[in-house]
Amino acid sequence: GNSVTQMEGPVTLSEEAFLTINCTYTATGYPSLFWYVQYPGEGLQLLLKATKADDKGSNKGFEATYRKETTSFHLEKGSVQVSDSAVYFCALSAMNSGNTPLVFGKGTRLSVIA
Amino acid sequence: GAVVSQHPSRVICKSGTSVKIECRSLDFQATTMFWYRQFPKQSLMLMATSNEGSKATYEQGVEKDKFLINHASLTLSTLTVTSAHPEDSSFYICSARNLAGGGYNEQFFGPGTRLTVL
Numbered sequence: 001g002n003s004v005t006q007m008e009g010p011v012t013l014s015e016e017a018f019l020t021i022n023c024t025y026t027a028t029g030y031p032s033l034f035w036y037v038q039y040p041g042e043g044l045q046l047l048l049k050a051t052k053a054d055d056k057g058s059n060k061g062f063e064a065t066y067r068k069e070t071t072s073f074h075l076e077k078g079s080v081q082v083s084d085s086a087v088y089f090c091a092l093s094a095m096n097s098g099n100t101p102l103v104f105g106k107g108t109r110l111s112v113i114a
Numbered sequence: 115g116a117v118v119s120q121h122p123s124r125v126i127c128k129s130g131t132s133v134k135i136e137c138r139s140l141d142f143q144a145t146t147m148f149w150y151r152q153f154p155k156q157s158l159m160l161m162a163t164s165n166e167g168s169k170a171t172y173e174q175g176v177e178k179d180k181f182l183i184n185h186a187s188l189t190l191s192t193l194t195v196t197s198a199h200p201e202d203s204s205f206y207i208c209s210a211r212n213l214a215g216g217g218y219n220e221q222f223f224g225p226g227t228r229l230t231v232l
Contacts, residue, residue, distance in 0.1 A: 034220070043120075043207050043226040044158075089157065093221070101148045102209075102221055106157045 002027040006090045006105035013080055013112050021075040021108045023064075023090035031092040033057075033066050033073040034102070038087045047075075047088070080112045116142045116212050120224035127198055128232055135193045135227045137208030143188040144210035148221065149181075152205040164191045198231040205229075 006023040013019060025031065032051045036044040048057030053068035062077045073090060090105040117140040127133050137147055145166045150158040162183050163171045170183035180202075182194040191210075195202050205228050209221040 032220075036223070041228075044209075044223040046220065046222070049220065101160055101163060104158050109155070 002031065002092060002094065002103045004090050004092055004103055004105040006088075006108055008106070008108065009087075010109040010111060013110070015082055015112055015114050016079045017112075019075070019077040019080045019084075019110070021088055021090075021110070023073045023075065023105060025071050025073065025090075025092050027071075027092055027094065029094060030068075031094050033064070034091045034093070035062070035064055035073070035075050036089040036091060036104075038089065038107075040086070044089065080110070082112045082114050085110055085112045116140075116210075116222040118208065118210050118222045118224040120206075120208055120227050122227060123225060124228045124230075126230045126232065129199050130197055132194055132196045133198055133229060135195070135206055135208075135229075137191045137193070137210070137224050139189045139210040139212070139222070142210075142212045142222075144191075144212060145188060147185060147191040147208055147210045149183060149191075149193050150207045150209070152207060152226075158207060161193075195229065198229070200231045203229055203231045 003026045034049045035047040037047045038044050048059040050057040050066035056065045064073050064075045087107045087109045089107045091102040093102050094100050119138045121136045147164040149161045152158050161176045164183045164185040166185045172178045185191040205226050207226045209223045211221050
């Protein structure tokens with residue numbers, strides 16, 4: 001079956017530090033890959049996505065590249081800010097699969113300190 | 115962009131009462147909506163898949179008689195927690211799939227409903 005594994009947190013960084021949150025997946029076929037962010041007390045917001053191999057998703061300074069050869073979709077940001085403190089979820093979705101829901105990783109909590 | 119709303123955002127109720135949570139897709143039609151439950155500092159647990167005009171599909175271990183799901187229109191799904199107890203206290207999140215959104219299955223999430231049962 002499909003699954004997502006992401007690095008366990010919490011991750012604590014100083015402002016302006018480089019961020020990497022690892023995410024690897026197992027899936028049949030060619031899934032779409034997503035990163036969602038959840039700020040305290042809120043629902044999930046789509047951060048970025050990639051729908052095919054070698055695609056790079058980017059948003060708000062965050063990037064992730066769909067690597068089929070390593071089945072990975074690591075999230076990176078060159079310089080984090082305090083406002084980036086949140087929980088980040090990696091997820092996949094089978095392509096054109098009708099009612100199949102997203103498969104989520106367990107989430108990684110990021111705390112950025114000034 | 116596609117917007118999903120939930121109502122209420124917070125609800126506090128007494129043990130034994132029932133609570134209804136609404137999930138609406140505001141600017142698109144969603145034949146499929148998903149209901150998740152999230153415990154503190156944990157990931158989302160899929161409870162059920164809600165299909166417009168048909169019965170919901172529940173995940174293993176989720177009591178369908180306790181968590182009633184109705185998806186009566188292409189823009190509204192409701193989750194009713196019947197005879198709520200303190201252990202039902204949680205953060206409930208819905209999501210909707212926009213079938214017009216292209217070849218990939220992006221889901222749009224509501225802001226969540228925090229349920230506290232006293």
